[in-house]
Amino acid sequence: MAKGGRVAVVLLAFLVAAGLVIWGVAELITPGVPGGVISYTNTQAAGQPVNLTIQTVGSIGFGSHPTWVSYLTLDPANGQWRHATTWKLPADTVIHVIEYQYDSGSPLRNQEWGQVQGTIGNDATLNGKEFSVYNSNSAGGVGHTFAIPALGVSVPLIAVTGTPCAAGPCHFNSPHNIETFSFKTPGPGSYYWQCFVPCGLGYLFGNGGPMSTQGFMGGELEVVQQ
Amino acid sequence: MAREKVSDQEKNHLRRFFAAWAIVSVVLDVLFWTLVGPHVPPGRMTSSARADQFDFNVLFVIALPVIVGVWGFLGYSIRHWRSTREGVLEPVGGPAAANNKRAELSWIVITSAVVLALAVFGTIALIAGQGAGGGEGPNSIWTPPGAVKAETAALAGKGAWSPNSNEVLPIQVIAQQWKFTYRYPTFGGFETTQLILPDNTNIAFNVTSLDVIHSFWAYQLEVKADANPLENNVAYTKTEQLGRFVVRCSELCGIWHGAMFNYGTVVSQSDFLAWAQATEAKVAANTAYLPPFAWTYVPDANGAAGGYYPDGNVTPYSPVETYGSKQPSS
Numbered sequence: 132m133a134k135g136g137r138v139a140v141v142l143l144a145f146l147v148a149a150g151l152v153i154w155g156v157a158e159l160i161t162p163g164v165p166g167g168v169i170s171y172t173n174t175q176a177a178g179q180p181v182n183l184t185i186q187t188v189g190s191i192g193f194g195s196h197p198t199w200v201s202y203l204t205l206d207p208a209n210g211q212w213r214h215a216t217t218w219k220l221p222a223d224t225v226i227h228v229i230e231y232q233y234d235s236g237s238p239l240r241n242q243e244w245g246q247v248q249g250t251i252g253n254d255a256t257l258n259g260k261e262f263s264v265y266n267s268n269s270a271g272g273v274g275h276t277f278a279i280p281a282l283g284v285s286v287p288l289i290a291v292t293g294t295p296c297a298a299g300p301c302h303f304n305s306p307h308n309i310e311t312f313s314f315k316t317p318g319p320g321s322y323y324w325q326c327f328v329p330c331g332l333g334y335l336f337g338n339g340g341p342m343s344t345q346g347f348m349g350g351e352l353e354v355v356q357q
Numbered sequence: 358m359a360r361e362k363v364s365d366q367e368k369n370h371l372r373r374f375f376a377a378w379a380i381v382s383v384v385l386d387v388l389f390w391t392l393v394g395p396h397v398p399p400g401r402m403t404s405s406a407r408a409d410q411f412d413f414n415v416l417f418v419i420a421l422p423v424i425v426g427v428w429g430f431l432g433y434s435i436r437h438w439r440s441t442r443e444g445v446l447e448p449v450g451g452p453a454a455a456n457n458k459r460a461e462l463s464w465i466v467i468t469s470a471v472v473l474a475l476a477v478f479g480t481i482a483l484i485a486g487q488g489a490g491g492g493e494g495p496n497s498i499w500t501p502p503g504a505v506k507a508e509t510a511a512l513a514g515k516g517a518w519s520p521n522s523n524e525v526l527p528i529q530v531i532a533q534q535w536k537f538t539y540r541y542p543t544f545g546g547f548e549t550t551q552l553i554l555p556d557n558t559n560i561a562f563n564v565t566s567l568d569v570i571h572s573f574w575a576y577q578l579e580v581k582a583d584a585n586p587l588e589n590n591v592a593y594t595k596t597e598q599l600g601r602f603v604v605r606c607s608e609l610c611g612i613w614h615g616a617m618f619n620y621g622t623v624v625s626q627s628d629f630l631a632w633a634q635a636t637e638a639k640v641a642a643n644t645a646y647l648p649p650f651a652w653t654y655v656p657d658a659n660g661a662a663g664g665y666y667p668d669g670n671v672t673p674y675s676p677v678e679t680y681g682s683k684q685p686s687s
Contacts, residue, residue: 240567241531242646243538243548266646280536280616283550323616327536329568336568338534343612 166215166346168353174207177357180313181224186212186231187275187288187326191347192298199341200234200275200330200348203300212300216350221357222319225251228277228286232308233301236274236290236328239267240337244276244327247312249283255312257289265289279324279352284314316354325349374433381429382422390418399579402602402623404595405490406579412482419471492564492573492582492590495652501525501559501593507543508561508591512650516543518558520626526555529650530564532571532584535613537604544637546650551636552604552621555629556596564590565653571610575621577602584608589652596623 132140171181184205191201194214203212220226239245245267247255254263267273271290278285289308296305326348329337341347394414401407483489487499497504507525510516518524529540531548540548552575554560564573564582571584573592577600582592606617624632637644648654 241533241538241548242643242648243550245646246640246643248550264643264646268646280619323613325535325613327533329534336534338568338611342534345612349613 166213166217168217168219169204169206169208169213169215170219171207172219172221172355172357177221178224181220181226182207182229183218183220183226184229184231185277186299186301187234188299188301189234189295190298192300196341196344196347197298199344200332201299201341201346202326202348202350214346216324216346217353218350219353219355220316222316222354224316224357225313226316227313228311230277230286230288230310230312231301232274232288232310233291233296233299233305234274234288234330235292235295236267236272238272239287240329241327242267244278244285245273245287246285247287248285249279250286250312250314252313255286255310257310258308273328275330275348276327277324278327279314279322281322282314282317284324285327286310286312316352319354319356322352322354323349324352370433370437374430377433378422378426378429382425385421385425386418389421390414399577400598402596402598402600403490403578403580404597405486406577406594407597408482408486408489409579412479415478416475419475423471487593490579490581490592490594492592495589495591497591497593499593501561501595504559504561504593508563511542512652514542514546514650518543518555520555520630525559525561527561527563528552528554529652530562530573530582530584531567531654532564532573532606532610533567534569534611535606535617537571537573537606537617537619540647540650541633541637542650544633545641545644546647547637547640547644548647549636549640550619552619553629553632554596554621554623555626556599556623558626558629559593559595562592562594563652564592567654569610570608571606571617572608573604574607575602575604578621581607587653587655599623599625 171183175181186203186205187200188203189200190198191203191214201214202216204215204218205211206213206215246264247253247262254261256262257265265273265287267287271292273287274290275288276285277288288310291306291308293306296302296307301307326342329342330348331337331340331342334340334342342349394410397410397413397417399406399409401410484499487501488497493499503523504525507516507518508527511527516527518526527542529542530552531538531540536550537552538548538550539552540546562573562575562580562582564584565588566584566586568586570586572581573584574581578594578596580592580594582590584590600623602621602623604619604621606614608614610617
């Protein structure tokens with residue numbers, strides 16, 4: 132092969148190798164959104180409140196980690212429960228959250244999260260009754276929390292008593308609590324939310340596994356201008 | 358004859374270069390100290406921030422002449438002894454460069470003096486600043502006057518602080534994945550996610566963790582202390598300016614480490630008292646459910662009804678275990 136040809140082959144091989152490396156790195160740092168994004172930007176007229184319905188289950192029951200605890204979201208597009216925790220929400224809009232809590236609980240590691248904070252009115256309802264603080268050392272304790280740290284939102288999700296639902300998505304025939312609360316989205320941006328109960332059973336300090344994997348006990352609010 | 362000529366040339370170079378170096382160094386040092394120095398991070402919000410700014414400025418003022426000397430000599434050499442200039446003798450080449458006792462001694466003495474002086478300076482800064490805003494562990498060597506008394510009283514629920522009282526204010530920093538919370542033992546031990554400090558007050562930050570290792574870094578306050586489970590790491594500073602500051606976790610602690618930050622505020626003493634009393638009343642219902650105030654808390658291995666400790670033992674969760682008490686050494 133002529134010298135020019137050899138140089139071309141080497142150059143081409145180098146470019147292919149470099150391309151593969153760049154692609155691999157890009158895949159690593161942009162893994163995509165687990166479960167996809169559920170959009171609420173077209174579910175109501177601009178400026179009108181958005182209804183966000185979620186549930187917490189002790190075992191998700193499917194997927195790569197069927198025994199992991201998880202949040203599920205009711206997709207407004209088809210009314211199906213989805214294993215997705217990234218929500219696209221309109222900016223400066225009131226979000227009404229309905230949370231179905233199907234999991235058991237325990238006393239909180241830090242009772243600070245027993246308070247309802249950052250919601251409209253700084254309170255929530257538990258099975259129709261308003262509350263602003265819950266003693267996690269009482270009854271079954273607290274199962275999870277829903278918190279958006281950047282917005283100061285934190286709501287304890289009270290544990291169910293009795294035999295909890297074995298696998299998600301769970302339904303009303305299993306013990307459950309219904310909590311409602313509202314908060315207002317800020318301007319456009321990305322805001323993460325998470326559970327502050329270390330509920331990764333079997334992981335060190337409870338914060339591994341589902342607590343450290345996107346799509347289970349935490350997610351993102353993609354707030355956009357509508 | 359030739360040797361004497363070389364020596365004369367070398368002396369002239371040395372005098373000329375030294376004169377230029379001294380003038381430039383003094384001018385740059387003065388300019389830096391007066392124009393840049395007051396703006397060097399972390400500012401002057403606290404005693405430790407102001408002291409560290411002073412330290413940084415001193416270090417830079419010492420470093421500037423070194424920088425000027427090294428780069429200046431490089432430029433001078435390029436200007437005078439570049440190879441394209443004909444007839445110029447090498448200043449330190451060949452035998453003239455070997456066994457120059459005066460040069461060797463000067464180098465050793467000057468560098469040793471600079472390094473030793475900085476070591477003494479750094480030690481004095483650390484002691485005079487009561488740890489310079491760094492975590493000193495549970496048994497602090499350097500404490501502000503009245504700190505141990507205030508902390509002991511706070512632990513016993515008998516702490517007192519009021520404007521102009523000159524009392525040290527203990528504040529507990531509790532780190533957990535992935536949020537800082539703060540307890541104010543002087544005000545009934547309430548816990549909050551807000552960090553509000555009174556101006557012109559000695560603060561004792563008692564830093565601990567409920568899970569993994571975190572690090573409490575209040576940048577503008579120049580306070581930094583690791584948060585270890587079962588340890589009370591104490592750092593001191595005195596607030597000197599009103600304003601807002603940021604708190605970040607500076608120990609990689611998991612998936613949301615990057616989001617583990619919040620803002621704090623230094624307010625006037627009267628505003629602080631009003632805020633503390635209002636917050637104490639507002640969160641009283643939750644304070645009643647908190648564990649008694651302690652310097653450390655025993656975190657359970659798993660918050661959800663039991664789990665595995667690092668040694669593999671299955672341990673049921675017990676709220677009693679979340680209580681701890683560890684008084685700072687006097």
